[in-house]
Amino acid sequence: MTDKAFATQNFCTLARCRLPVVQAPIGGVAGPSLASAVANAGGLGSMALTWRDAPGVRAALREVRATSTGAINANFVLDFPVDAQLDAALEEGVEVVSFFWGDARSHITRVKRAGACVIVVVGSVDEARRAVESEADVIVAQGAEAGGHVRGDTPLAELLPWVIMAADGRPVLAAGGIVSSEDAERVKQVGAAGVWVGTRFVASAEANAHPSYKAAVVAAGRDATILSELFDGGWPNAKMRTLVNSTVRVWEDAGRPQPGGRPGEGEIIGISGGRPLPRYDSDAPTSQTSGEVEAMALYAGTGAERIRDILGAGAIVSALAAPWT
Numbered sequence: 001m002t003d004k005a006f007a008t009q010n011f012c013t014l015a016r017c018r019l020p021v022v023q024a025p026i027g028g029v030a031g032p033s034l035a036s037a038v039a040n041a042g043g044l045g046s047m048a049l050t051w052r053d054a055p056g057v058r059a060a061l062r063e064v065r066a067t068s069t070g071a072i073n074a075n076f077v078l079d080f081p082v083d084a085q086l087d088a089a090l091e092e093g094v095e096v097v098s099f100f101w102g103d104a105r106s107h108i109t110r111v112k113r114a115g116a117c118v119i120v121v122v123g124s125v126d127e128a129r130r131a132v133e134s135e136a137d138v139i140v141a142q143g144a145e146a147g148g149h150v151r152g153d154t155p156l157a158e159l160l161p162w163v164i165m166a167a168d169g170r171p172v173l174a175a176g177g178i179v180s181s182e183d184a185e186r187v188k189q190v191g192a193a194g195v196w197v198g199t200r201f202v203a204s205a206e207a208n209a210h211p212s213y214k215a216a217v218v219a220a221g222r223d224a225t226i227l228s229e230l231f232d233g234g235w236p237n238a239k240m241r242t243l244v245n246s247t248v249r250v251w252e253d254a255g256r257p258q259p260g261g262r263p264g265e266g267e268i269i270g271i272s273g274g275r276p277l278p279r280y281d282s283d284a285p286t287s288q289t290s291g292e293v294e295a296m297a298l299y300a301g302t303g304a305e306r307i308r309d310i311l312g313a314g315a316i317v318s319a320l321a322a323p324w325t
């Protein structure tokens with residue numbers, strides 16, 4: 001078996017899935033239906049659990065379990081307190097835990113003791129080295145093309161080979177701008193064990209994204225996304241990639257002013273699950289959101305320009321897994 005084939009087999013064994021395709025954590029846009037559809041298709045489904053309380057974590061994971069027999073990736077963003085949610089996820093027996101945006105060291109022993117596989121998402125080679133030192137099982141190299149919050153500045157093609165070298169034999173998944181079999185084939189050739197994909201799953205039938213958000217991803221053309229810190233309500237000082245929408249355009253026309261001096265700051269532009277949503281809030285619009293959906297944080301990677309349709313999650317998994325099947 002080649003080293004590349006071994007890395008893929010190793011990932012699938014560690015993460016307990018059949019195909020090396022991960023539906024990346026995509027906030028509230030991925031609910032239990034998407035995670036279980038991906039798992040049922042042989043991939044690894046993820047649930048972003050940072051912003052739920054412990055009973056909410058348990059309820060969400062039980063809902064995935066009720067409709068799927070596959071493994072679940074419980075995701076935590078370390079810019080926020082996650083201890084109670086992580087404990088709840090481990091008690092529910094998740095097979096995989098992934099960490100983003102911070103130092104995972106203090107959590108990893110606990111996760112491994114519970115028997116789960118640890119994935120750490122990195123945006124630089126230094127971060128990859130730290131993940132290896134802290135004994136992560138799998139590393140995700142997130143290129144600057146990625147949708148949502150973006151950890152580093154380096155494009156995937158440049159970052160991936162260096163992270164694979166730093167990973168010292170651990171499987172590395174490629175993330176950022178991957179939407180098709182051709183994209184997956186390209187990263188496979190470089191040595192990626194599999195793919196970690198967000199935006200392509202935003203435009204899936206099972207995603208909990210607001211229908212207008214899904215339509216905006218499908219309609220995105222060239223240069224449709226921007227990397228900024230604009231949608232900072234609830235998560236300040238963090239870079240994210242979103243579609244260029246009316247909020248972005250008005251802010252750019254005003255000369256990109258700093259927080260406190262931005263057009264329409266504080267204005268309520270919608271409601272999500274009963275919570276009023278101010279302009280520049282970091283929550284993406286879901287099926288529970290109403291109001292000026294077009295003006296909200298429409299997270300999307302550069303690959304959005306090549307997404308032309310809303311597909312079932314199973315079809316997306318099969319297409320992305322094609323190079324490995």
Ligand SMILES: Cc1cc2nc3c(=O)[nH]c(=O)nc-3n(C[C@H](O)[C@H](O)[C@H](O)COP(=O)(O)O)c2cc1C
Nearest residue numbers: 024026027048100146147148176177198199299301
């Ligand atoms: C709508 C959306 C929400 C996201 N939320 C999270 C999150 O909660 N936790 C996380 O680790 N990454 C999050 N990300 C980043 C993804 O996990 C992943 O790195 C990224 O989507 C990969 O790039 P792609 O969108 O081009 O496929 C989010 C991405 C999107 C598009």
